[in-house]
Amino acid sequence: MAVGLLAEVKYHPIAGFQLGTTDASIKIPGRKDLVVMQAQAGSSMAGVFTTNAFCAAPVQLCRRHLQDDSPLALVINTGNANAGTGAAGNADALTSCNELAQALNLNSSQVLPFSTGVIGEKLPIEKIVTSLPHAINKLDVNGWQDAAWGILTTDTRTKGASVQIEHFGQTFSLTGISKGSGMIRPNMATMLAFVATDVQCSPTLTQDLLNQAVNQSFNRITVDGDMSTNDSCILIATGASELCLDEDSELVAKFSKALTELMQQLAHAIVRDGEGATKFISVEVEGGANSEECLQVAYAIAHSPLIKTAMFASDPNWGRILNAVGYSGVPNLDVNTLTIHLGDSLLVDQGGCANSYTEAAGQKVMDQEEITIRVDLKRGDAKETVWTTDLSYDYVKINADYRS
Structure with a gap:
């Protein structure tokens, strides 16, 4: 796959x-x-x-x-x-x-x-x-x-x-x-x-x-x-x-x-060609004070099993993305100013779900093979991109049978 x-x-x-x-x-x-x-x-x-x-x-x-x-x-x-x-x-x-x-x-x-x-x-x-x-x-x-x-x-x-x-x-x-x-x-x-x-x-x-x-x-x-x-x-x-x-x-x-x-x-x-992958996911983080904090946020999202399994299920469970940004470890992060986009849809704004966001819009993005999550920290000019996959049943099967 x-x-x-x-x-x-x-x-x-x-x-x-x-x-x-x-x-x-x-x-x-x-x-x-x-x-x-x-x-x-x-x-x-x-x-x-x-x-x-x-x-x-x-x-x-x-x-x-x-x-x-x-x-x-x-x-x-x-x-x-x-x-x-x-x-x-x-x-x-x-x-x-x-x-x-x-x-x-x-x-x-x-x-x-x-x-x-x-x-x-x-x-x-x-x-x-x-x-x-x-x-x-x-x-x-x-x-x-x-x-x-x-x-x-x-x-x-x-x-x-x-x-x-x-x-x-x-x-x-x-x-x-x-x-x-x-x-x-x-x-x-x-x-x-x-x-x-x-x-x-x-x-x-x-x-x-x-x-x-x-x-x-x-x-x-x-x-x-x-x-x-x-x-x-x-x-x-x-x-x-x-x-x-x-x-x-x-x-x-x-x-x-x-x-x-x-x-x-x-x-x-x-x-x-990630093991069991069904999605190609770009995590773009901009507006950082430096590259390091952009990467902190990007990898928090990219490594989250909850986000990766939601991606596999094509489930627009956007709270998992918000959660990962929050625990990424960026100091003094102002959640009321940052924004999060899922594809072209504004997902998070002013500390919560954006007024313009709809479940249907999120579902349209999640049904695609290639998905972009974009976070704007509103703290500076640094930006970084990380690429990752979803986490599927086949990933477990491949690694469970790896030495067979």
Whole structure:
């Protein structure tokens, strides 16, 4: 189950970047579950990762390799998170790096490992080692679609986006894939995302641009409020294009905008494919004294089981929204001045239900697949948007049967 139609993605190949996908039978025989990616020499890579203290072994190793070296290859497995696996998990993650590095004539520290799946189970490293040559043999600049399938877990469909942008007669490309469906919330989510571009960019600027884009995309989504152990988002700049971000501030602004929009597409795709989701909900909070209090209100609404179940039932039980705004923790909140809209309908005004609001108007909004809740705090100029889902019977079923 997913919200909205599945749009076909035309993946633009990124010069200097290849992807190969194969079946390692890590959890489900016959399913694509192992992906290798390789960037040309001189490429820059940057990463953003989960803030979970129990972060998975591959996350720990990715952080170390990004700090110690200039990575040029990635290895991703699904079906097993390699999290909560202690020293053995660290050793297995390092083994996957060693094996791929040897095959590609790289240093082990030039490989970034990623895992996603069940937490607390030993990684079947033998299956990965045996299958790596098959993935390497399939390395291709047009390997995006297979890789998009190869990184999925409980997802019901692939998630990809690709754009080409012109800059003074020259063109740069951005292509990315992501996965994620449940255990989704900032900071980051149970998600993996890989975005590549052909522009030239220093590692420092690559990291800065990634941080900015993530904060307006993957760090603004939530399905169930659970932070994962394995969240990772990687940006690769191959430098195959003649366009150099470090030498052109106008190009930086254009690239940053394109990157943020592409990552928002990937983030929205995760929410639309949220486990058991039937609604795509935008929570817009404006008029805040700062971004922090806007996010407090937005997440109070987005994480409320009462609001999410009302959304699933298409029930305009607006008191639940008012209640969440009230307990969000914003200091000295004046409930008599703020307003709340459900879609285009003014819902709350002057401390209570707006005189113009009708149950029929609310029902019309709630019957839609895509719903916007907008809160104006009337305290300042800050504004933030968070995207979330409803909470359905299927969410419980999917997670109750997750290890079956």
